[in-house]
Amino acid sequence: MLQLDRIELPAEAEALREEVRDFVGEVLSDRKGRSSDFASAHDPEFSRQLGARGWIGMTWPKQYGGAERSFFERYVVTEELLAAGAPVSAHWIADRQSGPLLLRYGTDEQKAQYLPAVTRGESFFSIGMSEPNSGSDLASVRTTAERVGDQWKINGTKLWSTDAHRNHYMVALVRTEPPSENRHAGLSQLLIHLREDDVQVRPIRNITGAEDFNEVVFEDSMVPADRLVGEAGNGWKQVTSELAYERSGPERFLSTFRVLVELVRAVGDSPDAYQAAAIGRAVAHLMTLRRMSISVAGMLEDGKSPQVEAALVKALGNDFEKLLPEIARSVGPSTLHAAGWNEYRETFVDSLLNTPAFTIRGGTREIMRGVIARGLGLR
Numbered sequence: 001m002l003q004l005d006r007i008e009l010p011a012e013a014e015a016l017r018e019e020v021r022d023f024v025g026e027v028l029s030d031r032k033g034r035s036s037d038f039a040s041a042h043d044p045e046f047s048r049q050l051g052a053r054g055w056i057g058m059t060w061p062k063q064y065g066g067a068e069r070s071f072f073e074r075y076v077v078t079e080e081l082l083a084a085g086a087p088v089s090a091h092w093i094a095d096r097q098s099g100p101l102l103l104r105y106g107t108d109e110q111k112a113q114y115l116p117a118v119t120r121g122e123s124f125f126s127i128g129m130s131e132p133n134s135g136s137d138l139a140s141v142r143t144t145a146e147r148v149g150d151q152w153k154i155n156g157t158k159l160w161s162t163d164a165h166r167n168h169y170m171v172a173l174v175r176t177e178p179p180s181e182n183r184h185a186g187l188s189q190l191l192i193h194l195r196e197d198d199v200q201v202r203p204i205r206n207i208t209g210a211e212d213f214n215e216v217v218f219e220d221s222m223v224p225a226d227r228l229v230g231e232a233g234n235g236w237k238q239v240t241s242e243l244a245y246e247r248s249g250p251e252r253f254l255s256t257f258r259v260l261v262e263l264v265r266a267v268g269d270s271p272d273a274y275q276a277a278a279i280g281r282a283v284a285h286l287m288t289l290r291r292m293s294i295s296v297a298g299m300l301e302d303g304k305s306p307q308v309e310a311a312l313v314k315a316l317g318n319d320f321e322k323l324l325p326e327i328a329r330s331v332g333p334s335t336l337h338a339a340g341w342n343e344y345r346e347t348f349v350d351s352l353l354n355t356p357a358f359t360i361r362g363g364t365r366e367i368m369r370g371v372i373a374r375g376l377g378l379r
Helices: 011-027 044-052 071-083 089-105 108-119 235-248 257-267 273-301 307-331 341-358 365-375
Strands: 125-128 144-148 151-159 169-175 187-193 199-204 213-224
Touching: 011 071, 044 089, 071 257, 071 273, 089 108, 089 125, 089 169, 089 235, 125 213, 144 169, 151 169, 151 187, 169 235, 187 213, 187 235, 235 307, 257 273, 257 307, 257 341, 273 307, 307 341, 307 365
Parallel strands: 125 169
Antiparallel strands: 144 151, 151 213, 169 187, 199 213
């Protein structure tokens, strides 16, 4: 059953919003070419500054460096950073999903070893789910891990691993048992040290000329047995719970938010009727998605696992992210003489080139619709 309750952010969360805005206004005042896409800018120093303020691992236990704050407070920090176009890519995956995964399934030793550095903004993680020729069929992974004494021997390839050439670790989904009729059985998760383990990391240049995606190749790569996350064979359950964190946040509808900001600035105080209608439509979509996403944050605060609700936010949010550049194309200024034209054009072009990826990462729209349909008992 779908559950999206109307939730108001508590006073302490809204109070934190002003603190984040002041910080961003000071630190990013001279930064040009901002993007609200969480994967757009890798800045370890900025991540360390956030860590020093307790804004990474905000909901985690204090014994691991966390702040034990609410999901609502974390939501506000996330929302403000994205809206400002802050460079958050370095710590993003570790904060959003790898850390919570370790908190839920990791051993006490793993938590103590890996989490404090994450909260300080000093340790960064990548995702090791997707593989060549698999699309979004996560159950079809072919990367294998064989137990050899006190180690795991890994063979296979992971694909689209954002920032793997810059990050420290990856949580890889691997097959530790031969395939069977139950495609979800025999999967496990392993912690990979991308800089020290015997793996090959090959950057992939995308259409914008950036190299944030990567191919990670394992050829008889050996990692210690204590890098197993959770239980062997429990990987499918673990990875699906991880995806609830990946799919529900404001990053799933704010990736092209800067286009809306620059469009409003460019048309000025006197938009024509078409511009006013288009901007109003975009803002209405945005506010609705935000309400839905905050509701999911409330479910996480209550300890629930809102997989269906998160999939719905992602599916609708990705459609909105692709819609914004199209709205800007249809009603935006087209000449150099318009106020703020250069900033508008730069943001618009960057978003237009990146939007094809938004409906793929974290699961395609077809996968999301399947998750939603199953959750509603329609298939």
